[in-house]
Amino acid sequence: MASLVTGSSGFIGLNVVEALLARGDEVVGFSDTPLPLRALQEFARLPGKLRVVEGDVTEPGQIDAAMALHRIDRVIHGAAITAGLERDASDPQRIAAVNLGGTLNVLAAARKHNIKRFVHVGTGAAYGSAGLLDGGLLDEEAHTPRPVSMYGITKYAAEGSCLRLGELWNIEAVVGRLAMVYGCWEYETGLRDQMSLPLQALRVAARGAEAVAPSGGELRDWIYAPDVASALVMLLDAKSLAHTVYNIGTGAPFTLADWCEKLRAAFPGFRYRLSDNAAEWNVIPLAAAGRSPFAAQRIRTDLGFRPEFLLDRAFDHYVAWWRAHPD
Amino acid sequence: MASLVTGSSGFIGLNVVEALLARGDEVVGFSDTPLPLRALQEFARLPGKLRVVEGDVTEPGQIDAAMALHRIDRVIHGAAITAGLERDASDPQRIAAVNLGGTLNVLAAARKHNIKRFVHVGTGAAYGSAGLLDGGLLDEEAHTPRPVSMYGITKYAAEGSCLRLGELWNIEAVVGRLAMVYGCWEYETGLRDQMSLPLQALRVAARGAEAVAPSGGELRDWIYAPDVASALVMLLDAKSLAHTVYNIGTGAPFTLADWCEKLRAAFPGFRYRLSDNAAEWNVIPLAAAGRSPFAAQRIRTDLGFRPEFLLDRAFDHYVAWWRAHPD
Numbered sequence: 001m002a003s004l005v006t007g008s009s010g011f012i013g014l015n016v017v018e019a020l021l022a023r024g025d026e027v028v029g030f031s032d033t034p035l036p037l038r039a040l041q042e043f044a045r046l047p048g049k050l051r052v053v054e055g056d057v058t059e060p061g062q063i064d065a066a067m068a069l070h071r072i073d074r075v076i077h078g079a080a081i082t083a084g085l086e087r088d089a090s091d092p093q094r095i096a097a098v099n100l101g102g103t104l105n106v107l108a109a110a111r112k113h114n115i116k117r118f119v120h121v122g123t124g125a126a127y128g129s130a131g132l133l134d135g136g137l138l139d140e141e142a143h144t145p146r147p148v149s150m151y152g153i154t155k156y157a158a159e160g161s162c163l164r165l166g167e168l169w170n171i172e173a174v175v176g177r178l179a180m181v182y183g184c185w186e187y188e189t190g191l192r193d194q195m196s197l198p199l200q201a202l203r204v205a206a207r208g209a210e211a212v213a214p215s216g217g218e219l220r221d222w223i224y225a226p227d228v229a230s231a232l233v234m235l236l237d238a239k240s241l242a243h244t245v246y247n248i249g250t251g252a253p254f255t256l257a258d259w260c261e262k263l264r265a266a267f268p269g270f271r272y273r274l275s276d277n278a279a280e281w282n283v284i285p286l287a288a289a290g291r292s293p294f295a296a297q298r299i300r301t302d303l304g305f306r307p308e309f310l311l312d313r314a315f316d317h318y319v320a321w322w323r324a325h326p327d
Numbered sequence: 328m329a330s331l332v333t334g335s336s337g338f339i340g341l342n343v344v345e346a347l348l349a350r351g352d353e354v355v356g357f358s359d360t361p362l363p364l365r366a367l368q369e370f371a372r373l374p375g376k377l378r379v380v381e382g383d384v385t386e387p388g389q390i391d392a393a394m395a396l397h398r399i400d401r402v403i404h405g406a407a408i409t410a411g412l413e414r415d416a417s418d419p420q421r422i423a424a425v426n427l428g429g430t431l432n433v434l435a436a437a438r439k440h441n442i443k444r445f446v447h448v449g450t451g452a453a454y455g456s457a458g459l460l461d462g463g464l465l466d467e468e469a470h471t472p473r474p475v476s477m478y479g480i481t482k483y484a485a486e487g488s489c490l491r492l493g494e495l496w497n498i499e500a501v502v503g504r505l506a507m508v509y510g511c512w513e514y515e516t517g518l519r520d521q522m523s524l525p526l527q528a529l530r531v532a533a534r535g536a537e538a539v540a541p542s543g544g545e546l547r548d549w550i551y552a553p554d555v556a557s558a559l560v561m562l563l564d565a566k567s568l569a570h571t572v573y574n575i576g577t578g579a580p581f582t583l584a585d586w587c588e589k590l591r592a593a594f595p596g597f598r599y600r601l602s603d604n605a606a607e608w609n610v611i612p613l614a615a616a617g618r619s620p621f622a623a624q625r626i627r628t629d630l631g632f633r634p635e636f637l638l639d640r641a642f643d644h645y646v647a648w649w650r651a652h653p654d
Contacts, residue, residue: 089496092488093431096431100481100484101424104420107419108419145471148491149491153484153488154427156484157483161477164475164476168412169416
């Protein structure tokens, strides 16, 4: 039996596919763009078997055909447009069509093909204006989402649809709400409107230039992409699930300054400063408001998930990975 | 200048169109089904002028064409599928396409045609599992929606989209979240999956039969449709609005037994009883869980809205209206 990963050429998708192949799984990747060549080459050396189907989640027939190709029993649904402000204003219909309509299509195909477990890749952006606490951690139960952006709105609607239709259609649907992800395989796909702050700063560091970022210095819940993949795979594997929504965060937040200090030690010539003058910034957060760190208890208690890559280890791993992937 | 009403042949739409015509407004109605013949006849005797455009909100070109027909400066967007459980399971894509996609299309047309005020007809179903309080009233601020059904999910996403895109596109968008509406012009449109309890009971009463309803006897916030229309028109007219979301409820809830007592006095032979046995029910609520009454403060304070038809007056008015509209 194979697992289907939608959005398999995207940031999260590539990490999930790699994790599944690394342990020898059969994987069907579904994406509207080809996987990066480098990923295909590296994944070919892994023990698992990957088959990629090019298609668009907004086309019900295409996702249905992908599920018909192999015997698939599990889905990780990551296909989404990670929209920023400009895309909200310029093409909200497409954001809704992909993030909600696409999810409904994948769910309908999952129903038809008797998929048992459906892992929905959700987002902390769903918390929206409920997401910036005055101290404390964002909890799945205590903090009800109040999404604001089209990304948050449509992804939250997709979450709800997974749980509603999962119940009506007898699919075990579960939502993993991701904190702020950075790390391997983050690149411009055309569907992710802004790179993570750690990557933005890393790029400045690699040029030996100066990073200028918004002042504030809040602790943020950046989670390393391979850890996100591990958590999502745990949701995929779990024999039973006590909850339907899980935060996927580290419980060990750090500040942008923490990250930049690491960069300063590793990249000669790199400097950084924080500024209140937006015109100066060359390292720019996607959401103006930011987001409080996640409570990480639930997935730890239910599934034993603990991130393997906290700041120091993630930094070393990522810089090595990044140097080995100059394209 | 005219007002455009989407969903103009639906339950809420007909009441809004009637209210606008009654005071002499120009109205463009937009709907995928024709207005009931009786409504057309009655509306023709009102001082305002109505033009009806047949079209589907899921077709961007059709709503755009409707706005191009007249000089329109204001929109009340009511077009929606009021889905029940069965439609959630059978056609969630269409629910999303109409309730969210349709809203995005109407917003995009509103932007193009420089609409100033956009009144979104929202629903208490958005509150979802947050909607049944252990005492107390559902407040716009204190109670964050947790929609559960596809109707609640997609309508809540549509609300959020109105506010987000209203801000980005410089449209004054405002949401009126309706309590449980009953009254004039409620009929089977094919898009409203279940009639209100007051109408269900009225139909049983008119047959002189026995109504059997779920026991419980909770106070529910049934609001008379002409009052809803008044509130929505106030949102349309208001020079400025202090808030973006308004509950539209009565502040004077009653129980189904209260309603049935009124029916018993007016319809000889009518009886009713409450039962725990679902198989017996012939008066069936749409949502299993019900919903607490709304706090009605905000729209009262900001706009001076008070319902004109509380139980006694609404009952007399509705029964007279209903007898005069046997079809």
